[in-house]
Amino acid sequence: MKGSDVSVCGICKSFADFDVLNNINLDIKKGEFFSLLGPSGCGKTTLLRIIAGFESPDEGSILLNGTDVVGLPPNHRQVNTVFQNYALFPHLSVYENVAFPLRLQRAPKSEIEKKVLEYLRLVQLEAHASKMPNQLSGGQKQRVAIARALIKEPCVLLLDEPLSALDAKLRQHMLIELDQIHDKIGITFIYVTHDQQEALSVSDRIAVMNQGNVLQVGSPHEIYESPATDFVARFIGDTNLFDGDVVSVVPLPKDPPEFMVELDIPDLGRIKVTTVDTVKTGQKVSFTIRPEKVVIAQERPKSNRDDINIFQGFNEEPIYSGFQTKYYVRVKNSLGVMSAQMIRVVKQHAVYSDEGPEIDWKDNVYVSWIANDGYIVEIKDEAGK
Numbered sequence: 001m002k003g004s005d006v007s008v009c010g011i012c013k014s015f016a017d018f019d020v021l022n023n024i025n026l027d028i029k030k031g032e033f034f035s036l037l038g039p040s041g042c043g044k045t046t047l048l049r050i051i052a053g054f055e056s057p058d059e060g061s062i063l064l065n066g067t068d069v070v071g072l073p074p075n076h077r078q079v080n081t082v083f084q085n086y087a088l089f090p091h092l093s094v095y096e097n098v099a100f101p102l103r104l105q106r107a108p109k110s111e112i113e114k115k116v117l118e119y120l121r122l123v124q125l126e127a128h129a130s131k132m133p134n135q136l137s138g139g140q141k142q143r144v145a146i147a148r149a150l151i152k153e154p155c156v157l158l159l160d161e162p163l164s165a166l167d168a169k170l171r172q173h174m175l176i177e178l179d180q181i182h183d184k185i186g187i188t189f190i191y192v193t194h195d196q197q198e199a200l201s202v203s204d205r206i207a208v209m210n211q212g213n214v215l216q217v218g219s220p221h222e223i224y225e226s227p228a229t230d231f232v233a234r235f236i237g238d239t240n241l242f243d244g245d246v247v248s249v250v251p252l253p254k255d256p257p258e259f260m261v262e263l264d265i266p267d268l269g270r271i272k273v274t275t276v277d278t279v280k281t282g283q284k285v286s287f288t289i290r291p292e293k294v295v296i297a298q299e300r301p302k303s304n305r306d307d308i309n310i311f312q313g314f315n316e317e318p319i320y321s322g323f324q325t326k327y328y329v330r331v332k333n334s335l336g337v338m339s340a341q342m343i344r345v346v347k348q349h350a351v352y353s354d355e356g357p358e359i360d361w362k363d364n365v366y367v368s369w370i371a372n373d374g375y376i377v378e379i380k381d382e383a384g385k
């Protein structure tokens, strides 16, 4: 049987007086590539160490295929870990590093030979078997660590920022390799990272954490397109966030139900946004629109659609970065007052398009987006919290 379901049930942990994990609940499915994503210090490593058995929780349980393993030492759980710093034995060759867990088990010589070659092949290191760790590149060292962690064929592989010591290009390459290894062996991967691009590109699902709490669990698409909180919206990619009040709510003829909501955003004016959440007139909400969903042009959009938000403004700060340009636009609200907060816009450079004249520094521009591309991310209480 390959892979394991992993259930994290009500895990709490504090160090001295400091609460590091507050009632964490996760259901990770057999064979999933599941990522824990969050800023430094939010508790990712602590949670991974609790799953691995290097740390015990104050409360809660860890179920592997339905069996509680809290209390079992790490070597009695069918879980193995790859650490950020590789932790290779410097005095052992690549071959012996990978063979080490089987030698500890006193596995027969023929089995060791067969398995080591199989796993060296998996990580594409057959040709380097006799090298010592100090003769390897960073990416090769990391691959030795992965082969060593996999050789006992665990049901779950825990990876704690395994690529963070590598340079950006190698990280991309290793990420693709990791994904391929996961697809080949089909066991459960729990991958810790604070890099949202990494998590978005390889995960089946992601849990976004902050300050010891899980804020949202979902597919990369769900997390990016419909962030559950302000924090998730900000943490996952660049975004525009505004606070506003609900002015009107009109049901749309959709199944499941959807609403066209009008918001009053003090800094911008009235905008329209669609939502599946139930909101009421007068409620305070946060609204987000991704920079790549905003269209910037020097002409006012000609469309007659009534679900487009259009603002006139001034382009304050274009930032050219090769494949795209980022614009910061200060818009005029309905009273003609310039907004304090700027709208960030990202425009990809397409070769085959009639894009009109290039938008230059301080140009008078129009920014627009359709109601369906914005999101209400957080419904606040009366006090606006």
Ligand SMILES: Nc1ncnc2c1ncn2[C@@H]1O[C@H](COP(=O)(O)OP(=O)(O)OP(=O)(O)O)[C@@H](O)[C@H]1O
Pocket (backbone or CB within 6 Å): 015, 016, 020, 038, 039, 040, 041, 042, 043, 044, 045, 046, 047, 194
């Ligand atoms: N053994 C310990 N004793 C006391 N405090 C600890 C211990 N281990 C972790 N902490 C604290 O718990 C919090 C969470 O740490 P953790 O290592 O889990 O964060 P992380 O999300 O992995 O961060 P990073 O991305 O920087 O690796 C931190 O504030 C850290 O200082």
Ligand SMILES: [Mg+2]
Pocket (backbone or CB within 6 Å): 044, 045, 046
């Ligand atoms: Mg960590």
